[in-house]
Amino acid sequence: MSTGHRRGGREGDGGGEVQARALTPAEVRGALEEGGLAGLSLPTLIALGVLTPKGGASPSAHRKLKQISHFLQLLAPALAEAFERHEDPIIVDMGAGKAAISLALYDVWVRPRGRGRVIAVESREDLAAKVRAVSAAEHPRLEVVCAEIAHAALPERWHLTLALHACDLATDHALTRALDAKSDHVALVPCCQAEVARLLQPVKQSATPLAALWSDPWHRREFGSHLTNVTRALALRALGYAVTVTELTGWEHSLKNELILGRRVGRFHRGAREELRALLGQAGVRPWLLGALEERGWGEEPASPAPAAPAAPAAPADPADPAAPAAPADPAAPADPAAPADPADAPPPSAP
Ligand SMILES: C[S@@+](CC[C@H](N)C(=O)[O-])C[C@H]1O[C@@H](n2cnc3c(N)ncnc32)[C@H](O)[C@@H]1O
Numbered sequence: 001m002s003t004g005h006r007r008g009g010r011e012g013d014g015g016g017e018v019q020a021r022a023l024t025p026a027e028v029r030g031a032l033e034e035g036g037l038a039g040l041s042l043p044t045l046i047a048l049g050v051l052t053p054k055g056g057a058s059p060s061a062h063r064k065l066k067q068i069s070h071f072l073q074l075l076a077p078a079l080a081e082a083f084e085r086h087e088d089p090i091i092v093d094m095g096a097g098k099a100a101i102s103l104a105l106y107d108v109w110v111r112p113r114g115r116g117r118v119i120a121v122e123s124r125e126d127l128a129a130k131v132r133a134v135s136a137a138e139h140p141r142l143e144v145v146c147a148e149i150a151h152a153a154l155p156e157r158w159h160l161t162l163a164l165h166a167c168d169l170a171t172d173h174a175l176t177r178a179l180d181a182k183s184d185h186v187a188l189v190p191c192c193q194a195e196v197a198r199l200l201q202p203v204k205q206s207a208t209p210l211a212a213l214w215s216d217p218w219h220r221r222e223f224g225s226h227l228t229n230v231t232r233a234l235a236l237r238a239l240g241y242a243v244t245v246t247e248l249t250g251w252e253h254s255l256k257n258e259l260i261l262g263r264r265v266g267r268f269h270r271g272a273r274e275e276l277r278a279l280l281g282q283a284g285v286r287p288w289l290l291g292a293l294e295e296r297g298w299g300e301e302p303a304s305p306a307p308a309a310p311a312a313p314a315a316p317a318d319p320a321d322p323a324a325p326a327a328p329a330d331p332a333a334p335a336d337p338a339a340p341a342d343p344a345d346a347p348p349p350s351a352p
Helices: 026-035 040-049 061-087 099-113 124-134 169-179 195-200 211-213 215-240 272-283 289-295
Strands: 089-095 115-122 141-145 162-163 185-189 241-246 259-263
Touching: 026 061, 026 162, 040 089, 040 099, 040 124, 040 185, 061 099, 061 162, 061 185, 061 259, 089 099, 089 169, 099 115, 099 124, 099 141, 124 211, 124 241, 169 185, 169 215, 195 211, 195 215, 211 215, 215 241, 215 272, 215 289
Parallel strands: 089 115, 089 162, 115 141, 162 185
Antiparallel strands: 185 259, 241 259
C-alpha cells in the first residue's frame, strides 16, 4: 500500500492526524491482497461506510486498512495460539467503533475455521446498531454488545482482548476487564490520554524535581501519555503477563501507534508491582488504574503466607484441550519466587 502523506488533520480516529491518499477499488483489492486481508467482506465494509460505495478507500479508510493489516499480522501468534488451544476461542474487541477490526478478525480467522467468536463492545448505540444490521447475515459468530466497557455483560472467560484506539480511560477499562477474564492475550493500542496529564498539573517542582518534565502543557500531555502506557505495561507484568511494547504501524498511518501486547504467563510479579508504585509515587499521581488494581488485590500475598507456590499447574483452560505444560514467567522480568502463583486456571503454554 503506497501512501502520499503529510501531518495535520483530525483527532479521534486514533491517529487521524496523518494524511494518506485515496485508493481506487482496484487499488483497495490489491492492497488487501498484499496486506493479508483478501478474505475481508467488501460489501460489509461498504455498507458500514468504511469503503466508498464502489469499494474505493478515502485517505482515512486507507490508513485504517493499513492499521488493520499490521494489527492482524502482529496478533497472528496470539490468534494462532488461541485457535490451537481452545475449541471455540472468544475474542473481545473493546471500543469497537465501526468494528472494522472485529470484522477483519472474523473474515480472516473465524470464518475460514468455522469456529471461534468475536464480541465487539461499543458504547455508541448508532454504531452498535449499524454494525449489527450490516454484519448479521454474514457474521453469525459476531456479537455486538452496546455498553460501556466497564459494565458490558460479557462471558466470564475469554481468550484475546483488543482495544484499538479506545479513548482515554476506556483502554484501562479494557485492561481490567481482560485481567478479570484471565484473557490469555491482551493487545492495547492506546488513544488520546487525558487523565494523567490532568493529575500531573498540580504537581509542582517544589514537590519533585521531576516536575520539570511536565511543567509545559505540551510536555505534560506527552509525558502523561507515556506514564500512562508505562503504567499499563507494568500493571500487566505485575498481574502475570509477559509484555512486549512495540510499534503498530508507521507513523504515516497513525500517530497513536504504541502497541502493548501481553501474554498471560500466570505468575504475579511483585517487582513490577513495586516498580509501578515507586514510579507513580515519584510522579505524585494516582491514576484510576492503580486503584482498580488495588481493588483486585493485584497479587498481594494473603495475610497468612501460603506455602511456596509450585510451578503453575498443568490444568488446561479448555476442557477439550490437552493438559498444558507449566508456563515460565516473563523471561525479561522473572517472577518473584515469593510471589504467589495465580491460583486461577492455567495460562497458555510457553511459547516455543
Ligand atoms: C477512536 S474509535 C476506535 C474504533 C475502532 N477500535 C478502530 O480502531 O477503528 C473509539 C471507539 O471507542 C468507543 N468508546 C469509547 N469509550 C468507550 C467505552 N468506555 N465503552 C465502550 N466504547 C467506548 C467510541 O464510541 C468509539 O467508537
